[in-house]
Amino acid sequence: PTLFINGKPHSGLAYTAYGPTPEVFRDFTAAGVDLFSICGTPTQGGYGLSTTTWTAPDTYDYSQLDTRIQMILAENPDAFIFPRLYLHAPKWWTAEHPDDVVQFDPGDGVPKPFIHSQGLPAPSWASEAWRTVTIEGLRRLIKHVEASPYADRVIGYHLASGTTEEWMMWGANEGQWVDYSPVNLSRFRTWLRARYQTEQKLQAAWGTPGITFPTARIPTRKEREAAAGSLRNAETNRQVIDFYLYNSFLVADTINVFARATKEMAGRDKTVGVFYGYLLQLCGEQRQQNAGHLALGQVLRSPDIDFVCSPTSYAFRQLGGEGTSHFMSLHESVKLHGKVWFNENDIRTSLAPGKIGGWGKPETIAGDILQQEKELANAMANGAAQWWFDVGRNRYDNPGLMDRIGGFLVNGPDVLAADRSPVDQMALVVDEKSLCHMRVGDRLGRHLLVGHLPQLQRCGAPVGHYLASDLSALAHQRLLLFPTSFAPEARQRADLEKLKGEGRVLVFLYAPGVYQGNTLDPGAAEAFCGIRLKQLPGKHKLRVKLASGETYGSPEEVSPVFVADDPMADVLGALPDGSPGLVVKRFPTWTAVFSAAPLPPAALLRQFADQAKVHAYTAPGDVVWASRDLLAVGVAKGGPRQIRLPRRVGRVIDLYTGKTIARNTAEFTTDFPARATRLFLLR
Secondary structure (H helix, E strand, C coil), X not given: CCEEECCEEECCEEEEECCCCHHHHHHHHHHCCCXXXXXXXXXXXXXXXXXXXXXXXXXXXXXXXXXXXXXHHHHCCCCEECCEEECXXXXXXXXXXXXXXXXXXXXXXXXXXXXXXXXXXXXXXXXXXXXXXXXXXXXXXXXXXXXXXXXXXXXXXXXXXXXXXXXXXXXXXXXXXXXXXXXXXXXXXXXXXXXXXXXXXXXXXXXXXXXXXXXCCCCCHHXXXXXXXXXXXXXXXXXXXXXXXXXXXXXXXXXXXXHHXXXXXXXXXXXXXXXXXXXXXXXXXXXXXXXCCCCHXXXXXXXXXXXXXXXXXXXXXXXHHHCCCCECCCHHHHHHCCCEEEEEECCCCCCCCCCCCHHHCCCCHHHHHHHHHHHHHHHHHXXXXXXXXXXXXXXXXXXXXXXHHHHHHHXXXXXXXXXXXXXXXXXXXXXXXXXXXXXXXXXXXXXXXXXXXXXXCCCCCCEEEEEHHHHHHCCCCCEEEECCCCCCCHHHHHHHHHHCCCCEEEEEECCCCCEECCEECHXXXXXHHCCCEEEEXXXXXXXXXXXXXXXXXXXXXXXXXXXXXXXXXXXXXXXXXXXXXXXXXXXXXXXXXXXXXXXXXXXXXXXXXXXXXXXXXXXXXXXXXXXXXXXXXXXXXXXXXXXXXXXXXXXXXXXXXXXXXXXXXXXXXXXXXXXXXXXXXXX
16 A cells, blocks of 8 residues: 555655754755644644644634644645644533543542543543534634645644544553543443343343343443453453453544544545554553554454554664564554555654663664664565654754665655565464453563564564454465464454465464353364363463473463363473473364464574475574565674575665665675665565
8 A cells, every 4th residue: 555645656754743843844855755744633632732723612723733834834835744633622621521521440449530631631532522523623624724725735634632642542551441431331331232232142241140231331440450360251251351342442433433524524535544553562561451452453444544553663672683673553454454554753863862772762873874774674665654753852953864864765766666565474463352351461461462573573584463354365374373362253263264274384372262252261272273272270481491492481470371282283392380382283284383382482483484385585583574576684793694585586776775786586695784774675
């Protein structure tokens, strides 16, 4: 998917300003940027990023938005703009609608109004009254923009709300547990009615005779916090699991409602996007469930969303190729659904305040360039757009740094002309709904998701990140990893059966398919993963020791723990108590791997990839991103690297230098400086 402006493809390289100044727009214009975003609101801003627009019941003030857009156009009359619009509510409105205000449970079961940034009560996303007035605010703002002299420069709108603008449920960043407002309770009951149809089915699922749709309630904070182990007992905790499914449904539904309204009012040709789907960032903390980012598939199915975005992940921001770069969401599923991924590049520069190493901040401009070359290599090789961002007073005002940023803009046409079709033969497959079965804030959630990325990205081949609901589209993948498929739905099970063949290797981690309806039943796993499992009593460390003596896994003691109990499987590693912790079972047309522990090392993953005949671009150890015509490699230690391509190409061009480094070949050797990332164009 590619951003088009007035019928022409655009690289999506942009600049976004929290603190807009003529100087920064002038600098980025000189570097070649012609796409910008600034903050605004149709009603009430958040975090002091824009002034209140909806100042009284029928009074709107767009002067700040006009001033900011005119500031950009004064420095670049040919600029295109997509304002970031924060959706909130003025204090005077929430005072008039107390039932429509978010409430949190402080722990005693007695809800209180949640107070957001700047002392503002937060409007509940379940409130139809708030949705209606906010859509009216959007209508008036869009009408104002379309009547303005700059109308033809505005290409669309970035809709934002909630915690830190990123559609995380109110209170998630503040550690508060929401939303106990009357309007959210009412909408939860409506959702339950749609899910269960009859009260008899609700009673059976919740194990609560006598419960009815009008008497169902949102679980208290203590009920949401309580769990005997990493996975919930669904027979007694179904109410909590359902609430977390609903919580993410509500966030996605709110996004889709406003996106649809914006498209209807602004026109289908306007670009609309949102922050969402942080499945590879909000891991092992209360936000994993409380933030409501577990309905990415629902957002991706919306025809009204054109782009999805996040900051580049805050994990693994070490200098250059010592670290990795990854997007917080499942980028390949985003592309599968025809959406552009916008990467928010907020890596702190050496010019920004703060400690060296904080938020990826290097010590020198040379370090800035290493960081930027890594980040842009990931975005370009994966067909993503990106904006530079001044969050946290981040600065770029250095001639050497701005010159290098200008070089990325020069690379844009070559990248746009390249075939950026995905070539990943390895896939990380995430079941977002199963995460509602995990204990809130369980550290295992991090190990199962974001913890895998440094090793996966260093297997010598590109890895795609996908939703389990997109399994039917993964016919070209050879090695698939399933870290969170605890409670796969019937469709996922059926789609998986179709992938059990053609020599694939399917790797299942921790607790695959162990839920049979509401029952936690290790016997149910065999039908899903092909390997018989059993549950160990008590808590155990998920540490696997291989025959070589190497160990991997997580340090915490965990329950429940599942191990192989299959005489047809070959044991490759054991847990500390000697139980089979890593096994392989070979079928006539496919291979199943089960690891009780997360975090298998890159060399082991590469062995499984070799069995699946996954093409290796490099030896394990370096970060690899690739599409059909682009290859990026990041290294920690410098030196020569032998690179094998999946096909013979006429020329290999170092896109950052413009030099041809090989001709008419499917294999070449080239030197890398320490910590460098290089981007190759394959022609």
